[in-house]
Amino acid sequence: MKSSKFKGWLYLLPAILFLGIFMVYPLIDVMIYSVEEGYNFVSQTSDGYGLFNYSYVLHDPYFLQAVKNTFLIVVITVPLSTGFALLVALALNSIQKLRNLFQTVYFLPYVTNTLAVGLVFMILFKPTAYTDGMVNLLIQFFGGEGVDFIEGPYWAKMFVMCFYTIWVVLPFKVLILTSALASVNQDYYNAAKIDGTSKGRIFRRITLPMISPMLFYLIITGFIGAFKAYSDEVALFGTDLNGAGMNTIVGYVYDMLYGTAGGYPSYASAAAIILFVIVLTITCINLMVSKKTVHY
Amino acid sequence: MKVVLKHLTKKFPNRNKKIGGDVIAVNDFDFEIPDGKLIGLLGPSGCGKSTALNLICGLLEPTEGQIFFGEDEVTNLPPEVRGVGLVFQNYALYPHMTVQQNISFPLQNLKGDKKLPKEEIARRAKEAAKLVQIDGLLERKPSEMSGGQQQRVAIARALVKMPKVLLLDEPLSNLDARLRLQTREEIRRIQRETGITTIFVTHDQEEAMSISDLIVVMKDGMIQQIDEPQDVYDDPVNLFVAKFLGTPAINVFEGEVKNGRLIIGEDDVIAVPGVADRKVYVGIRPEGLEPDPEGSFRCGLVNVEVMGRDTSVVYTHGGAISENLRAIVGSGKRPAKTEKTVNFRPDPLKVHLFDHETEERIRF
Numbered sequence A: 001m002k003s004s005k006f007k008g009w010l011y012l013l014p015a016i017l018f019l020g021i022f023m024v025y026p027l028i029d030v031m032i033y034s035v036e037e038g039y040n041f042v043s044q045t046s047d048g049y050g051l052f053n054y055s056y057v058l059h060d061p062y063f064l065q066a067v068k069n070t071f072l073i074v075v076i077t078v079p080l081s082t083g084f085a086l087l088v089a090l091a092l093n094s095i096q097k098l099r100n101l102f103q104t105v106y107f108l109p110y111v112t113n114t115l116a117v118g119l120v121f122m123i124l125f126k127p128t129a130y131t132d133g134m135v136n137l138l139i140q141f142f143g144g145e146g147v148d149f150i151e152g153p154y155w156a157k158m159f160v161m162c163f164y165t166i167w168v169v170l171p172f173k174v175l176i177l178t179s180a181l182a183s184v185n186q187d188y189y190n191a192a193k194i195d196g197t198s199k200g201r202i203f204r205r206i207t208l209p210m211i212s213p214m215l216f217y218l219i220i221t222g223f224i225g226a227f228k229a230y231s232d233e234v235a236l237f238g239t240d241l242n243g244a245g246m247n248t249i250v251g252y253v254y255d256m257l258y259g260t261a262g263g264y265p266s267y268a269s270a271a272a273i274i275l276f277v278i279v280l281t282i283t284c285i286n287l288m289v290s291k292k293t294v295h296y
Numbered sequence B: 001m002k003v004v005l006k007h008l009t010k011k012f013p014n015r016n017k018k019i020g021g022d023v024i025a026v027n028d029f030d031f032e033i034p035d036g037k038l039i040g041l042l043g044p045s046g047c048g049k050s051t052a053l054n055l056i057c058g059l060l061e062p063t064e065g066q067i068f069f070g071e072d073e074v075t076n077l078p079p080e081v082r083g084v085g086l087v088f089q090n091y092a093l094y095p096h097m098t099v100q101q102n103i104s105f106p107l108q109n110l111k112g113d114k115k116l117p118k119e120e121i122a123r124r125a126k127e128a129a130k131l132v133q134i135d136g137l138l139e140r141k142p143s144e145m146s147g148g149q150q151q152r153v154a155i156a157r158a159l160v161k162m163p164k165v166l167l168l169d170e171p172l173s174n175l176d177a178r179l180r181l182q183t184r185e186e187i188r189r190i191q192r193e194t195g196i197t198t199i200f201v202t203h204d205q206e207e208a209m210s211i212s213d214l215i216v217v218m219k220d221g222m223i224q225q226i227d228e229p230q231d232v233y234d235d236p237v238n239l240f241v242a243k244f245l246g247t248p249a250i251n252v253f254e255g256e257v258k259n260g261r262l263i264i265g266e267d268d269v270i271a272v273p274g275v276a277d278r279k280v281y282v283g284i285r286p287e288g289l290e291p292d293p294e295g296s297f298r299c300g301l302v303n304v305e306v307m308g309r310d311t312s313v314v315y316t317h318g319g320a321i322s323e324n325l326r327a328i329v330g331s332g333k334r335p336a337k338t339e340k341t342v343n344f345r346p347d348p349l350k351v352h353l354f355d356h357e358t359e360e361r362i363r364f
């Protein structure tokens, strides 16, 4: 008994070491950084401990903008992408012909380079000297007024941002949900059919509960992923996200460290810890909700 | 309500293009199930039992033929309006719902003027649960119950909407031997109490014999024989039916009819009046052989297994085709284990002749 316990720990050791060195230690380090006031990067000294860094960050308009952007992206893209993915998966599941073809098509963005996708979005949305971009041409064709989606008004940029994010995360979700749908035993549907269950009720009472574990997995990871959004923003709007007003929390952290106005690890740490707390809270809420509603 | 099948046929396209042709899972089913009876659909695995059931409940569309419930044709009606209850081979209970919710589910689907108030649904669910004796487990989830209990929930769910026809697809196949026996009695009791016309699919001949009013024996999608259990056993129409029913299985021999006498190997066994000279297969039921020193059927003795009331005599014979020849004899008449040979006197009623080509029964 004792030795098998010992063995268990032994097997876990590499993982624990790895996690300890690369996850736990940095986390603690960041926490310490975030409460060290007046930290000097060169001499590695500080004036003492306090919450000044947090206060600074929370009063920084760039940070507040980043928080607003991040929350908007999260609130818009997570439900929409999950919902769309479910629709696509349901559609894929209900067709027989060309199913593999469509599955491949839907999976393409996932295996395509982010920058390539960004380029496609440029062509679609960015007005250049020669053309207004595909989408603007379309809008104009239908008599609307063209908008600069990349450097124009905030809502337009946010629209493209969310569109892009959904586009990028959709394939993975579709993949997960199609396999979740396919793994529901056909007998449940047959039983429901014999009992005269309407399509809507079959979906609500049988399909949804059956795939709910996968759905919640996607929602939780979706939330976490969206909160960590950064590279997609860069792909669309370039590196000066503050200038574009499209920065995210992770972007803010990065800028504070390495950006043109960077070199403030204390502020970066404080922002990172704030993000950590937000993600932790949301994930806990998610897990609590899922315990109540997921049936396994 | 009686169920009438008219030339019911179901073909599945063959995926293997090389072989071509269709798989005929159900071939020209043409019979009537009398009102309020329990019939057993019996056949080996893959013979089309589930397909037949799915045709009757409407999950599959027949390639040809018609289905009538009473006087009404239901061939092209969707499953939900046929009023059938189906218990699946694997129960198909909704795992995320409690027993109560599972049983209520069909009732909650009712719409329009058939819609039931909540209390009525709860009352009927409770009633159905009581009928199958699981009313103490209403709050459990399927995963928290034994196989037998789950099976009863499945029956309750099928019964709760008062189906005109109840279909059971090998409902006992997941249960252990004891539970099997108990549950099949239960199914019989429930069927008697409710009087619902019931079709019970099984590949276990003993199960079919013990609970059915009528047995339909099928093979490769074709009906072989429809009769009462005892008649199917005593009076099989062909070699397949004879072999499929009965434990221990019927003993089969290569034989020949000569001048009205049945010859197996060297032995002139019994008189078979009225049968022309020909080669035949001979089936002898294990209980149709009585040890008798003067007996005409001379066999080698392998073993004598005492089973309490009866004794099973394992023997050999030169003309045998089936392995494991057995005779069931009363304990008083059993031969001594030390003997090398044993002679039997066959009971002509337990000896069946079958044509050597068609394997059809030859009566005498």
Ligand SMILES: Nc1ncnc2c1ncn2[C@@H]1O[C@H](COP(=O)(O)OP(=O)(O)OP(=O)(O)O)[C@@H](O)[C@H]1O
Residues within 6 Å of the ligand: B012, B013, B023, B024, B025, B043, B044, B045, B046, B047, B048, B049, B050, B051, B052, B203
């Ligand atoms: N969807 C299908 N497509 C093609 N062939 C099928 C299909 N469903 C069943 N079959 C074939 O039809 C035949 C009958 O199948 P069925 O499921 O009715 O057998 P069964 O008697 O219920 O067997 P078991 O006792 O194993 O359940 C089998 O040969 C099977 O391979």
Ligand SMILES: [Mg+2]
Residues within 6 Å of the ligand: B049, B050, B051, B089, B169, B170
């Ligand atoms: Mg079957």
